[in-house]
Amino acid sequence: MTDGHRTIEQWFEDRDWRPFRWQRTVWKHCLENKKGLLNAPTGSGKTFALFMPLLINWINQNPESYQQKENNGLQLLWITPLRALAKDLELHMQDVVDDLDIPWQIQRRTGDVSSSVKQKQKRRMPEVLITTPESLHILLAQKGYPNRFKTLRSVVVDEWHELIGSKRGIQTELGISRLKGMNPDLTIWGVSATIGNLEEAADVLHGVHPNAERPIIVKAKQSKKIHVHSVLPDEIETFPWSGHLGTKLIPKVLPILDKSGSTLIFTNTRAQSEIWFQRLLEANPDLAGTMALHHGSLDRNVRDWVEESLHSGIIKIVVCTSSLDLGVDFSPVDTVIQIGSPKGVARFVQRAGRSGHQPGADSTIWFVPTHALELIEAAALKDAVEDNLMENRDPILKPFDVLIQYLITLAVSEGFKPDLLFDELKHTFAYQTLQPDEWNWILNFIQNGGESLTRYDEYNKVEVDEDGLWRVFDRKIARRHRMSIGTIASDSMLRVKYLKGSNLGRVEEWFISQLNTGDTFWFAGRNLELVKIKDMTVYVRRAKGASSKVPSYMGGRMSLSSNMSERLRLKLREANEGRTDSIDLETIKPILDIQRTRSILPDEKQFLIEKSWSNEGCHCFFFPFEGRYVHEGLSALIAYRISKITPITFSIAMNDYGFELLSDRDIPISEALEKNIFSEENLIHDIMGSVNDAELARRRFRGISQIAGLVFAGFPGNQKKGKHLQMSSGLFFDVFMEYEPGHLLIQQAYDEVLSTQLDEARLRVALQRIQNQSVIIKEIDRFSPFAFPIFVDRLRERLSSEKLTDRIEKMQRQLEAS
Amino acid sequence: MTITILNHTFQLMPERAIHWLDESTLIVSDLHLGKSGHFRKSGIPAPHQINQTNICRLNSLVNQVQPDRLLILGDLFHSDVNREWFQFEEWRNSHNQLNVTLITGNHDTLHSSFYNAANLDIYQQHKEENFLFIHHQPEEAEPEAGFIFSGHIHPGVKLRSKGRQSLRLPCFYQKKQQLILPAFGEFTGLYMLSEKEAEYIYPIAEKKIFYLSHA
Numbered sequence A: 001m002t003d004g005h006r007t008i009e010q011w012f013e014d015r016d017w018r019p020f021r022w023q024r025t026v027w028k029h030c031l032e033n034k035k036g037l038l039n040a041p042t043g044s045g046k047t048f049a050l051f052m053p054l055l056i057n058w059i060n061q062n063p064e065s066y067q068q069k070e071n072n073g074l075q076l077l078w079i080t081p082l083r084a085l086a087k088d089l090e091l092h093m094q095d096v097v098d099d100l101d102i103p104w105q106i107q108r109r110t111g112d113v114s115s116s117v118k119q120k121q122k123r124r125m126p127e128v129l130i131t132t133p134e135s136l137h138i139l140l141a142q143k144g145y146p147n148r149f150k151t152l153r154s155v156v157v158d159e160w161h162e163l164i165g166s167k168r169g170i171q172t173e174l175g176i177s178r179l180k181g182m183n184p185d186l187t188i189w190g191v192s193a194t195i196g197n198l199e200e201a202a203d204v205l206h207g208v209h210p211n212a213e214r215p216i217i218v219k220a221k222q223s224k225k226i227h228v229h230s231v232l233p234d235e236i237e238t239f240p241w242s243g244h245l246g247t248k249l250i251p252k253v254l255p256i257l258d259k260s261g262s263t264l265i266f267t268n269t270r271a272q273s274e275i276w277f278q279r280l281l282e283a284n285p286d287l288a289g290t291m292a293l294h295h296g297s298l299d300r301n302v303r304d305w306v307e308e309s310l311h312s313g314i315i316k317i318v319v320c321t322s323s324l325d326l327g328v329d330f331s332p333v334d335t336v337i338q339i340g341s342p343k344g345v346a347r348f349v350q351r352a353g354r355s356g357h358q359p360g361a362d363s364t365i366w367f368v369p370t371h372a373l374e375l376i377e378a379a380a381l382k383d384a385v386e387d388n389l390m391e392n393r394d395p396i397l398k399p400f401d402v403l404i405q406y407l408i409t410l411a412v413s414e415g416f417k418p419d420l421l422f423d424e425l426k427h428t429f430a431y432q433t434l435q436p437d438e439w440n441w442i443l444n445f446i447q448n449g450g451e452s453l454t455r456y457d458e459y460n461k462v463e464v465d466e467d468g469l470w471r472v473f474d475r476k477i478a479r480r481h482r483m484s485i486g487t488i489a490s491d492s493m494l495r496v497k498y499l500k501g502s503n504l505g506r507v508e509e510w511f512i513s514q515l516n517t518g519d520t521f522w523f524a525g526r527n528l529e530l531v532k533i534k535d536m537t538v539y540v541r542r543a544k545g546a547s548s549k550v551p552s553y554m555g556g557r558m559s560l561s562s563n564m565s566e567r568l569r570l571k572l573r574e575a576n577e578g579r580t581d582s583i584d585l586e587t588i589k590p591i592l593d594i595q596r597t598r599s600i601l602p603d604e605k606q607f608l609i610e611k612s613w614s615n616e617g618c619h620c621f622f623f624p625f626e627g628r629y630v631h632e633g634l635s636a637l638i639a640y641r642i643s644k645i646t647p648i649t650f651s652i653a654m655n656d657y658g659f660e661l662l663s664d665r666d667i668p669i670s671e672a673l674e675k676n677i678f679s680e681e682n683l684i685h686d687i688m689g690s691v692n693d694a695e696l697a698r699r700r701f702r703g704i705s706q707i708a709g710l711v712f713a714g715f716p717g718n719q720k721k722g723k724h725l726q727m728s729s730g731l732f733f734d735v736f737m738e739y740e741p742g743h744l745l746i747q748q749a750y751d752e753v754l755s756t757q758l759d760e761a762r763l764r765v766a767l768q769r770i771q772n773q774s775v776i777i778k779e780i781d782r783f784s785p786f787a788f789p790i791f792v793d794r795l796r797e798r799l800s801s802e803k804l805t806d807r808i809e810k811m812q813r814q815l816e817a818s
Numbered sequence B: 001m002t003i004t005i006l007n008h009t010f011q012l013m014p015e016r017a018i019h020w021l022d023e024s025t026l027i028v029s030d031l032h033l034g035k036s037g038h039f040r041k042s043g044i045p046a047p048h049q050i051n052q053t054n055i056c057r058l059n060s061l062v063n064q065v066q067p068d069r070l071l072i073l074g075d076l077f078h079s080d081v082n083r084e085w086f087q088f089e090e091w092r093n094s095h096n097q098l099n100v101t102l103i104t105g106n107h108d109t110l111h112s113s114f115y116n117a118a119n120l121d122i123y124q125q126h127k128e129e130n131f132l133f134i135h136h137q138p139e140e141a142e143p144e145a146g147f148i149f150s151g152h153i154h155p156g157v158k159l160r161s162k163g164r165q166s167l168r169l170p171c172f173y174q175k176k177q178q179l180i181l182p183a184f185g186e187f188t189g190l191y192m193l194s195e196k197e198a199e200y201i202y203p204i205a206e207k208k209i210f211y212l213s214h215a
Helices: A003-014 A021-031 A046-061 A083-099 A115-123 A133-140 A160-164 A167-182 A198-206 A247-259 A270-283 A300-312 A345-352 A374-386 A400-412 A418-426 A436-448 A475-483 A562-577 A583-598 A628-645 A669-674 A683-693 A696-707 A719-723 A729-739 A744-755 A760-771 A804-817 B035-041 B049-065 B084-093 B112-117
Strands: A036-039 A076-079 A106-109 A128-131 A154-157 A187-192 A216-219 A226-230 A262-266 A291-294 A317-320 A333-339 A363-368 A462-464 A470-472 A493-498 A503-508 A520-523 A526-534 A537-542 A606-614 A617-622 A649-654 A659-663 A774-779 A797-800 B002-005 B008-013 B017-020 B025-028 B069-072 B099-103 B121-123 B125-128 B131-134 B147-150 B155-161 B165-175 B178-180 B200-205
Touching (some): A003 A083, A021 A036, A036 A198, A046 A083, A046 A187, A083 A106, A083 A128, A083 A300, A128 A133, A133 A400, A160 A167, A160 A187, A160 A198, A167 A198, A167 A400, A187 A198, A198 A216, A247 A262, A247 A270, A247 A333, A247 A363, A270 A291, A270 A520, A300 A503, A345 A374, A374 A562, A400 A418, A400 A436, A400 A462, A400 A475, A400 A696, A418 A436, A436 A462, A436 A470, A503 A520, A562 A583, A617 A628, A628 A649, A628 A659, A628 A669, A628 A683, A628 A760, A628 A797, A669 A774, A683 A696, A683 A744, A683 A760, A696 A729, A696 A744, A729 A744, A729 B049, A804 B155, A804 B165, B025 B049, B035 B049, B035 B084, B155 B200
Parallel strands (some): A036 A187, A106 A128, A226 A363, A262 A333, A291 A317, A333 A363, A493 A537, B025 B069, B069 B099, B099 B121, B131 B147, B147 B178
Antiparallel strands (some): A520 A526, A526 A537, A606 A617, A649 A659, B008 B017, B017 B025, B155 B165, B165 B200
16 A cells, blocks of 8 residues: 555545545545546545545655645646536535645635636645636636646546536537647546446547557445435316416425425526515515525526525525536435426436435425426336436537637637647547548638638738737637626626615526616515616615515526436326326326227327417417427428428427417328328438528527537627627528538538427437327317417427518418407 | 608618609618628627628618618717728719718718718708608607607517517507618617507518508
């Protein structure tokens, strides 16, 4: 045993702890400079698994002086997806080095660290730096960054499962590729919760190195039992058929809160968390003072206070969103409540894991359905948890927008040489298939701003200096770039602030634009009166009385994962065949009976289409039960194919169970079926047609244009200056489509639609399944329980094959007739 | 489509312009020339064809209508000067018979020497007959006598119909004593106005002007 080992083992012994076997395994691999992925849940001791080997090594290399040597330069870079986690990690690691009298500094470098600390870090890096993918790129955008990373030995990417399926994951891959470019011997480890594709996750993190060893995967032993209970309505007959709030079940939730110690209540949206907080207070005013609210739009200080108060026991109940999904060991939490469908098994299990942190303790989670059909989901969830059916997190491949942002990042700091960088990129998982012609297009794009030059052009961005380095010289452009590093597209947000001073958080600009001075709205768990708007800040004061307006936040709606939708179809079949011992399916029986009376309850051999009329026009409902994403694609495809039969305009709505086509005129569904609209023939061609007609790519382009730096959100507090440089992503899409249809960013928008909403493979499977079923068209007078929730959805897609002028004339006639 | 205001005849054109027949005047607003150049100079790769397209559209419109005068209701040039101004100047020189009057808007911040060189008559606002031409008429302003033509807003309207269908279109927006012109420039965006406060709305789609009346 080495000195380092002895010292660390002693540290554990002093605390009456013993390192787990898997922790020792990770130490061993790290000390042998192996790379890998640790599969461990939050609160399992993963920090010690990955931090200790660094200390062991340090002690072994400096046996006499490890307690004296200061200012040793950066040793460990710890990347975490959530700023909230960084603080906890910092305290944890600082405790260890303090106990061992090692004069190391552990610091954070995230968006909410003060600028004076950031300035100090520029001159002197701490030994351990905890940061986010975005902040890592901001570091790479600073002049002199190679010096700051010179001494770096290890990189840890925490909660990798949260990053891998997103563009933040790409940012992480790129950041690591640059660090490896400077120091190929880095020891790199990822940490991930259990997902369906752990091995792939390890490969993505470590990149493509054909001759290197495969990364090692270490699994932390975990045998925590999860108890899932559902909160059932007393009378299913009066339980709503649609809706996503679920507040009807508050009387049933209150007793659970009474019986539990500390409790986390997870909601799916920020608006929903605000409303639940408000209604719970109304239902039981005694909760005031022991209950708090936590979501991503609240001010950092507010959230910190909530987290600390929960820790210390001042607060008993927190109503939250995914903002508390990750990290922070809430040892005191003993109950978790999930409001509405979590949409995926992994997310549900992770949330359940927030409770019962003591070794050997079980986790308990309550599921509160927000409408009747979610009871089927409850049954499906219980099964899926039992079978540990975790979803895959699929990596994104070759997004040009993130690459363009990265190139500018390097160009504003030290510059780059294209040949050397191309080589680094080819070793990342994301860009392993980057082609030379694509690379040249991108280089031309950042240097010349796209195709053909005219003599009036003054495009100014990246220039090549005399050493062949590609650099940005314009300081304004560099400054604007540094401010917009990141991959999370957001609407323009306004700060919400009391007149007297303290910050409450942020709301979307479009919500505030609907309010007038003196209006009240509910935010941060308080009723507020709008006093004035100035410099991108909404000044408010507390208001008396109730207010119904709650900021709703735009943003995509989550889809049921394919694992979950498969289970859902299975449960539906069980319910149909009456062979079930599930309490949830038992409870929903009366609703399914109504479905049978008004329409049919399709069995596995039937595909149901319901057709009905209202004063809005003709409705056709289709029920594939494939989850929202597949329905987005399928509905666009079916609408497109029907629109080829006759000029017609559709508005399209969908949920996880089915979709609706609505038109002002009769939908020729029988004729369409004769033409076989579910056929696989010409699938690619028709998918492309529907992408265009349904404007799906145009919408995708919104995020892409922000990341690639086309759309500039403006400087905080100084909005005016940026105003003349603002053009909406939609307008950019239009001009590129018109003038540069081969634009790689436009191509990317199409690729993203095709890989998410209109995934050809998944569509094909769905179509094949439908083709093996017999299609049943039911003409119905009253909306069925399946159809109703889709019918009331206001968020709609459009698709039309009518001539624009014909449509306007029709509208004109209707207007005159009314 | 032709409308009559205070006994004068105006032709509303789907090219997003008005032909004032009695005075042989072509009226346009919010061209935002130089927008692509301004973006490109700041490192944002807006296609430079945007500028060229707008000038071509102006050119063919002027050639078609053959007016004595071109009246621009502000926001001729998008921002600080860039070389795309010379693209406009070149066009201007090829039409030196044409009188060009610019009512300045909030975007028209170039030094006056540029306007002089391009031989433009510059006014803050301009009164003629019983008509007032201005870039933007603030809401609280006293409704002076006469009828106002203005721009600035880039008006758009949302049409709805059965089956939860809707469309957004640029429009001429007429309310009491005022007509707001749509932005002439391409890629300038729309600002949706409520149908309720309008007397008449003339939406534009596919080279055609429609007509909605709100009594």
